[in-house]
Amino acid sequence: MKFRTTFPLILSGWLAVIGCTGESPTPAVSPPADTADAGDADLHMSSIVIDTHNDVIGRVLIEGVDLRERLADGHSDIPRFFDGGLDAQFFSIWPDPIYGSDHSARRTLQEIDALYEILDAAPDQIELATTSETVRRIVSEGKIAALMGIEGGHAIEDDLGLLRIYHRLGVRYMTLTHFNTNNWADSSGDEPRWGGLSPFGEEVVLEMNRLGMIVDISHVSDETFWDVMGIVDKLVIASHSACRSLCDHPRNLSDDMIRAVAENGGVIGINFYPEFIDQSYKDQAEAERGGSVMEDFRVPENREPSTLDRLAAERHMSFQDGGLGIPQPPFESVMAHFHHVIELVGADHVGLGSDFDGIDVTPEGLEDVTDYPDITKALQERGYSDEDIRKILGENFLRVLKEVTGE
Numbered sequence: 080m081k082f083r084t085t086f087p088l089i090l091s092g093w094l095a096v097i098g099c100t101g102e103s104p105t106p107a108v109s110p111p112a113d114t115a116d117a118g119d120a121d122l123h124m125s126s127i128v129i130d131t132h133n134d135v136i137g138r139v140l141i142e143g144v145d146l147r148e149r150l151a152d153g154h155s156d157i158p159r160f161f162d163g164g165l166d167a168q169f170f171s172i173w174p175d176p177i178y179g180s181d182h183s184a185r186r187t188l189q190e191i192d193a194l195y196e197i198l199d200a201a202p203d204q205i206e207l208a209t210t211s212e213t214v215r216r217i218v219s220e221g222k223i224a225a226l227m228g229i230e231g232g233h234a235i236e237d238d239l240g241l242l243r244i245y246h247r248l249g250v251r252y253m254t255l256t257h258f259n260t261n262n263w264a265d266s267s268g269d270e271p272r273w274g275g276l277s278p279f280g281e282e283v284v285l286e287m288n289r290l291g292m293i294v295d296i297s298h299v300s301d302e303t304f305w306d307v308m309g310i311v312d313k314l315v316i317a318s319h320s321a322c323r324s325l326c327d328h329p330r331n332l333s334d335d336m337i338r339a340v341a342e343n344g345g346v347i348g349i350n351f352y353p354e355f356i357d358q359s360y361k362d363q364a365e366a367e368r369g370g371s372v373m374e375d376f377r378v379p380e381n382r383e384p385s386t387l388d389r390l391a392a393e394r395h396m397s398f399q400d401g402g403l404g405i406p407q408p409p410f411e412s413v414m415a416h417f418h419h420v421i422e423l424v425g426a427d428h429v430g431l432g433s434d435f436d437g438i439d440v441t442p443e444g445l446e447d448v449t450d451y452p453d454i455t456k457a458l459q460e461r462g463y464s465d466e467d468i469r470k471i472l473g474e475n476f477l478r479v480l481k482e483v484t485g486e
């Protein structure tokens with residue numbers, strides 16, 4: 080998720096539709112997407128394809144877009160999921176860090192409600208999944224399996240009861256932090272407070288393991304990562320992270336961290352965000368902006384509750400006008416991260432973690448969810464076996480989901 084610091088003047092129009100998931104403005108309709116190249120269509124379309132991180136629920140809640148429509152902008156909607164052969168989507172439930180640890184539960188529940196409204200509106204196209212078995216059953220019925228993952232441990236407001244309620248509502252992973260350090264875990268995007276996990280943070284991790292909610296180590300600081308790996312007794316994921324040895328960003332995983340995830344048996348969903356995957360793009364972007372994208376999140380907590388929704392909407396809309404004007408990095412720049420993880424630890428520990436609709440720029444040729452078949456094609460061209468490619472596309476993650484949830 081990236082925010083720019085200048086806000087467009089179109090906010091007042093959008094603010095009128097906050098929360099109205101069923102009464103969205105009519106979106107413009109874009110032409111049908113390109114279909115997959117014939118050579119890779121069979122493997123891609125016959126595989127279960129899972130993406131572990133998509134932020135489009137923010138658009139639903141704040142902009143009022145209707146995911147049943149083919150939207151003219153953004154990266155995702157139900158028609159385009161089908162075009163891209165995307166079978167299962169983890170929808171990120173991400174209360175903006177601005178809500179802090181006092182006001183995040185309402186926002187978290189609003190986002191969960193927004194997803195439930197979509198499920199109710201299109202039951203013949205999309206259904207909630209909470210286990211690997213339900214994913215397989217829903218996909219076999221020709222529908223999209225919708226899964227929920229919370230982004231940012233501040234969502235639980237330091238209360239294990241809220242964590243348990245989110246699990247009951249169907250949430251199956253939680254990133255321990257977002258860009259912000261919270262009251263029990265340090266983030267890679269913020270100042271450290273705990274040197275990793277606090278004692279309560281350790282309780283959160285163990286309770287997630289007990290419940291059957293996947294511990295997601297995307298966004299956490301290195302110290303938090305190693306604290307987690309020292310106590311976790313189930314498989315972990317990085318739902319949307321890339322490789323630090325290819326792009327030196329604190330948000331990415333070092334080779335030692337990638338090896339530790341592999342040793343645990345977990346999976347790393349590769350993030351598509353140019354600033355995390357392409358060193359040249361990152362350097363240009365940080366020079367132009369005058370700092371890391373993560374600094375925009377260092378905002379004081381505990382603002383007046385009545386202003387939080389407006390501020391969150393402004394921050395959401397501030398990235399919709401599209402990037403810094405730096406040319407998109409090439410498609411190969413994201414594929415290099417897949418190849419790197421595979422060369423380092425094998426094909427059992429990598430997957431898709433796009434961050435679509437949480438990023439304002441993508442690599443060239445990965446413009447939206449309809450371009451997933453090109454990843455399959457690139458993996459085939461690299462010479463990986465069909466079995467390995469099916470693992471990367473979804474089977475690796477299904478293995479984790481089965482281990483953690485028990486079914």
Ligand SMILES: [Zn+2]
Pocket residue numbers: 080230298319437
């Ligand atoms: Zn994120």
